Each structure stands twice: as C-alpha cells, then as structure tokens.
Amino acid sequence: MSETKVFLLPDLGEGLTEAELVNWLVAVGDEIRVDQPIAEVETAKSMVEVPSPYAGTVAVLHGEPGQTLDVGKPLISVTPIGAKSLGEPVDTSAPVVEPLETAAETYREEEKAGSGNVLIGYGTPGGHGVARRTRARKQPVVEPVETGAVATRTPVIEPVEITSAEKTADDLLLLRTRVPGKLGAVISPLVRRMARDHGVDLGGLQGSGASGLIMRKDVEAAIAPAPAVARPSLVEPVETRRSVIAPDETRRGETDSRTGLGITARTPVRGVRKAVAANMSRSRSEIPEATVWVDVDATALVEMRAALKKADPHNTPGLLAFIARFVTAGLKKYPELNTRIVTTEDAAGGESQEIVAFDGVNLGFAAQTDRGLMVPSVRNADKMSARQLDAEIRRLTAVVREGKATPSELGSGTFTLNNYGVFGVDGSAAIINHPEVGILGVGRIIDKPWVVNGELTVRKVTELTLTFDHRVCDGGTAGGFLRYVADAIESPGSVLADM
Template identity: 50%
Template sequence: MAQVLEFKLPDLGEGLTEAEIVRWLVQVGDVVAVDQPVVEVETAKAMVEVPCPYGGVVTARFGEEGAELPVGAPLLTVAVGEGAEGHRPAAGPGTDGGAARAGEQPGVGERRSEGSGNVLVGYGTSEAPARRRRVRPQGRASGATAGSGTAGSGTAGAGPSGAGVPGRANGRVRVAEPVDGPVPVISPLVRRLARENDLDLRELTGSGPDGLILRADVEYALRAAAAQGGRAAREAGPHPDGTVREQALAATAGAAATGSAGSAVPPGDVRIPLKGVRGAVADKLARSRREIPDATCWVDADATELMRARAAMNAASGPKISLVALLARICTAALARFPELNSTVDTQAREIVRFDHVHLGFAAQTDRGLVVPVVRDAHARDAEALTSEFARLTEAARAGRLTPGELTGGTFTLNNYGVFGVDGSTPIVNHPEAAMLGVGRIVPKPWVHEGELAVRQVVQLSLTFDHRVCDGGTAGGFLRYVADCVEQPAVLLRTL
C-alpha cells in the first residue's frame, strides 16, 4: 500500500534559515528516484540543487518559483511503495498539490519508508520527517466586522461592512471578507511581510490551493494598493450604504506599506529587494564597516619581471599558470613572514586569533553578484595546483554551483579588481578576516629602470587591513614584500 511522505526544506548549513525557490526540476505526477534533485534553491551563500530522499510519485509541490521558504517548510510530497502510481493526478493544468493537498500527511500508524541515508549539510534522510498538518480556515464570516481579530492596524479594516485590503483574484483587485480562525499562509516569511506592511491577511483571497495565501498574493495587494492610493485619497468617502470605498482602503494599505519601507517610490523608480547573495553581501559589508577600524596603504610595482617569469613557465610543457595563482603564491609567502595579517579578532573574548593555515578567498564577480570562493590550504599548494583550484571555483561560481562550505572559512582575501580595468581601490575587509590585498590592472607606464627611463608593466597594489591586529609598520612590511616579489620573482625562492 502506498504512503505519502513529506519532504521539507533541509538545513543547508552555515546558519542559513531560508532559501528562495529558483527552479522546480520536477512536476506533480513525475516519478522521482532516491536522491534525485527536485528543486534548485538560492540561499544567501550559493545556488543549491536539493535532492529528495524518497523515491516515488510527486503528489504536491509547495511554493512558487521566486518564493522564499524557511528551513523546515514543506517542499513536496511523494507517494512511495506499491500503488504509488495511483497517486498521479489527473492530466491537465493546475495539478500542483492535486493528489496530496498542502500539508496532508499519511495517518498515524502508517509505515515509515527507508530514506537514502545521505546527508545534505546537516539534514539526515535516514528516517521520515515529522508529520505536519496545515491549519485550514474555519470558514468565512459573512457578517463579521473588520475589527474582529485583525492583526494589522485599526485603519486597515475600518468600515462596518468588513471590506478590507485588496487581494488577487483572476488578475483583478478585489476585497475579501475576513475569516475566523487561523489564516492559511504558505510560509512565515509571507506572514512577516504582511505584518511589516500592516496588511491584514484575513482580508486577502489566496490564490494557492484551498485559498492558501502565497507571497505573490501579498505583493500583488501591496502593489495594487500603492497604485490606487492617489485616486483613493481624492475619492474617499462613505457610500450611500455606509461602507468605505475599496480605493480608500487600498490607499490606507499603500500608505502603511510605503511608510514602513521609507518614502514612496516615484513613477519609473524601482525597488530591488536586498536578498539572496546581494543581501548577504550587503549585510557582511555593513558589518565590516561597523566593526573593523580599517586602513589602507598602497604602492606601485614594476610587474615586468613577473610577467616574463609567467611567460617562461607557460612556454614549458605542462599546465598553464595563471597570473592570479602567482599572486596567491606571493600572498601565502608574505603571510608566512607577517602572520599578524592572517588572523581575526574575537570581539567577545577580546583576543586576536592567528591561524596556522591560509584559506585564501578571492573576489569573483558573477551574474548573481559578488562572491568570494575560498581556496583551502593555499599555503600548501604550488602554482599549478592553485591555478587548477582557481579555475574550478571560478567556473562553479559562474554556474551558481558553489557550496556553502566553498564560500566560508577564509582567512585572507585576494581582490584582483584590475580585471575591471581600474588601477586602484580601497576595498572593504571581508569580515571577519583582518586584511585584503588588492591588485589593479597591469599596464605599460613610464618607469625608471636601472637609472634609465623605460616603459615597464606597472601595477598598483593596495592593502586594506584591520588596525586592531597590527600597526602600520607590519602592514607596510607585508605590502613591500609583496611588491618586491612582483618586481623580482626570484625573491620567492627563499621561501620555497
């Protein structure tokens, strides 16, 4: 006998509490194998394909593409065992959630199936997850007043008829009557969005299965309210039957929404949510600026000999050596001489923690924003191994396949902003690290070489560092050593 098991969004590690659905990889009615990827989600760290620990027929999916779900929220349900084929929904559109509606689970006493035994960053699949039953609305109160049980402000549902904030129905704005009892909402994030904008969920009509309120419903109501706000302010007034115009209520919701988020958006302007990778970067940079008293020093260096050395390496047989790999090798040698910069500050213990290893991060620009993959144990790799690892991580970053573990744990960062065609920069330290080396573009410039004016390949190097871990002398010594290695690569032989 088939049983229906619920697969929840697993703990993706690194303290992540939510993820955004980017793309569903299966449809309701599809047959899936154990550990087959079923959905692609984006966290604040990376894009991840989530495998399902059960094999069977997909009976329901929870969440639209673009929706954010908290860890532990249902992703899908799967019918497993004999007779699972009978759980396929009837052909036709709109079958999401057809065979097993949102949250319906097998009854008590049904047999649990074996999981795959694999682990997805803290999520064990050796046994079925706990059962979950979604709370359904108790029914609509046709004569209820707007003030009964509202969660928003008193103005959001004013009026004796119970007319409220517009919801979405068939692409039009309409007003739903409030309901008694708990409101069916797809995730706590949707509830929080409504609460922050003083939007009463009881007065929305959900477009999901069984009236489930989706994030899109809340966003649609807020957009519609803002669009109608100006006209509603002029037309507000009582109808002959004593009710309040829908436009006035929309204006109230729109004012609450824009008031909580800041000033209203003028026509043509766009608001872009700080979420996913962009949001994580914003949070980290803001924290770095708040906590780290940083300083920057820089120097111009003649990179002609470094470029010649690289050309000689690549002329020989074997894999080609990248310039960033040579710069990374210089960094690790410099950190061995100046370990103060390979550290972090434990603010609670008021201690400086120096690392005995170099996990080298490097800034990589992708279509999804700036990410900093980490080369583990960079100090123990030669130029060939560094080249290979940089290439692998860069490709994974562009494809959105980096794991959370490949984006965390760095002890020092190398930022090659020269690829953008700029000479210099004062970057923000990658919290909680203590320093970052910046490398500008390498361009021909007039330079005094051996007492003669010549055209040389010149690069600007900058070091931004946490002034708590060292003074200017240490930072200057580190940067000067890096510059010496760039100008005379043979200096590196002393540390090989």
C-alpha cells in the same frame, strides 16, 4: 487519515534559514523515486538540487518558482504507491495541530530520510527513508479544559521521558511545561544550541513553523526583538505574495515620494546579494579599517611568466597565481594579518575579545559570477606551489560560476586576494570580508613612465591596495606585508628561489 508524506525543506546549516525556489523538476501526478531531484533552490551560498527522501506520486507542490521558503516549511507532498491519496489539496496557510512528539519526530524523520545530498555539504544520513528511534517516547497526555459551559479537550504537553544517560544539555532543552493548545517542539539542534547559549526558555516561545514548531528566527527574535517590519502574511495566497515583489508591470505609474520620479522596478534583495549586503554592512560597522597602497613595477614578473609560457605554453600559471604565492609567503612573515577577532564571554558575564591565529592560510579570492560576487577560498594555500594555486583557482572559479560551491569552499577563508584589475580599474579601498582582518587588492597592469637607474623608461606598473583591521596590527605590520608582496612582484626570481 491520509498516508501522504510531507517533506519539509531541510535544515540548511551554516546559518542559512531560507532558500528561494528556482524551479520545480517534477509536477503533480509524477511518480518519483528516492533521491530523485525534485526542485532547484538557491541559497545565499549556492544553487542546488533537492532530492526527495520518499518514493511515490507527487501530490502537492508547496510553493511556486520565485518564492522564498523557510527551513521547516512544507516543500512537497508525496503519496506512496498504493497508499490512499489526499482528498483535497493541503492547506499550508493554517497550522496542522498534532501532538508535540508527532510534530517533532516528523521533522526528525525528514532530516534523517534517505537523501544523501539534500543540499551541498549538508546531506541527510540513511538512504532508506526510515528514521530509527533512539529512545522511547510517551504518548501525549490529553486533559479536558473547562471553557464556560462547553468542555473541550486540548493537548497538554508533558515532559519527554528520557534516561539519565541521555540527559545531555541539548536533550534537556526539549523538556516542556504544560502549555495548553501550543506545540513547542524544537526541530533543529542548531536552534536548541542557540537557545541554550543565550538562556532562552523554549517553553515560553510561540513557534512560527509548521504545527507550531520553533524555528531559528523565533529564538533570534527572543534574543534581540527586532522592530516590526511590514511584510506579506505567510498565509496569503501565492498570487498575493507574488504581487508584492513583482517587477515592472505592477510598478508602472508608481511615483517615488522623495524624488518625484517614476519607479520602473523593485528588486527584492535576496540570495547571494542579500548575503553580500549583510556581510559588507557588518564589516563596515564592526571593523575599524585602514588602507595603505603602493605602486609596483611588475615588469620582471610579466617577463618571467612570458618566458615560462614560451617554454611550456600549456602549463604556465597565471599572474594571479604568482601573486597568491607571494601573499601566502607574506602572511607567514606577518601572521597578524592571517587572524580573526573573536568575542567571548568571561566568567563575570562580560564580553572580551581575543585574536585567534591559524596554522596555515586559506586564501580567498573574489570571483564575479552571474549570481553576484563570490569569495571561494583555496584551503591550505600556503602549502601549494604557483602551479597548484593556479589549478585550484581555476577549479573554484568554475565551480562558483556554476553555482555548485559548497559552504566550506565559500566560508573558510582567512585572508582575501581581490583582482579588480580585470575590470579595468587601478585601485580600490575594498571592504574586508568579515570576519577576516585583511584584503589585498591588485589593479590592472599597464604601461607607465617609471624611473630606473636614474633614467625615465616605460614599465609594466600595477597598484597594490591593502585594507586591514587596525585592531590586530598597526601601520608598521601592514606596510611591511605590503612592501614584501611588492618586492616579490618586482624581483620574483629571487623570492621564488627562497620558497
């Protein structure tokens, strides 16, 4: 048996179950060390480098740039120095039948192996490429199975023997009944927890992962079976899969049946665009939103910032930082907009909803990047000054544009501020960033005619637009919050003096 080690794409966490392979950083035959970056992958959250938990010679690269890989699928095969190499390339299209304990332990070792930073925010513990056992395991029992005149030997999976102190809810979900010829290992605590919470019997599932391992998508399918969707077979050659999503050259001559027009390209919805599409669709389908807006005279704010910049050209906050400060103050005054709707299950098995309030504000802000729209959040923004907010907004903007933002930086917001004025537009009925309950948009600041003390004059005017979840508050609260922010922009000195 070959000593080549196969490193599986690790559990990404945060509900992420796949990643697009962007670029290989090594080639077959290269010698690599532990924690050396081997590939760049793009998830719905960020672009990251994946380090190897093994040292040795690269034997097989499982995938090509542009291919989407599922968590738990082979990423790279490494032959340790001095070990016997593979006699032929690994065929990843066919599952390798191995005992349940071996398959499950292999994945556990991959997750525990030496890399400390497999994906941003989700490292694997250790650092030596060795997974320590936490409990003893029994060898799989093999019993003969009669099939006509020929007797074959099929692995029969026995329950894992554990001590009474180890019989936690998650551990008990690893128990298996006799299912000849089927491997039912669970490779992630997230999968086990999901199955437990929804009452899914893991012993009755057919895993789609390597060696029959049960993946998150298998449990999701058991919870709510999805309609059949035609998609490329996982065992097709890479060339065939690539042709299904190839751009222009393979689409020339194809005609759209509805419009009669020629099709120039088909672009797969994946990565950030896929995540944004799913989140926006969920927001529109679940949140009964309403929108209010107001024109605001921002002349005083613009003049105040100009005076500060003249006194200190290198340490003056931007206008967005001042508005962010006003927003956090407004959310303290109207905390209903800094909440979240949570659906829970009551004792009778029915569903109920509750509004969860937070002790603090994590202020998200929309940032346009080459990878699409990202919404990083300034944590504990309500405790920051305008200068501190400005510095953090600039830092996070640079991080997301480099594709280095962590899941916590992208998924922890409680309210969003959207400055679409930078695109030269005045207003927008924005979609709430689910699961938040409000988003405030700021249009461009332009010269407009304005009445001041009964006289017509030219002022710096912008439009504020608030979209809110009507389940958490009514128009009075939304209007009060919007008016508070508008008044702060029109009279920034008096408001800042009270902060």
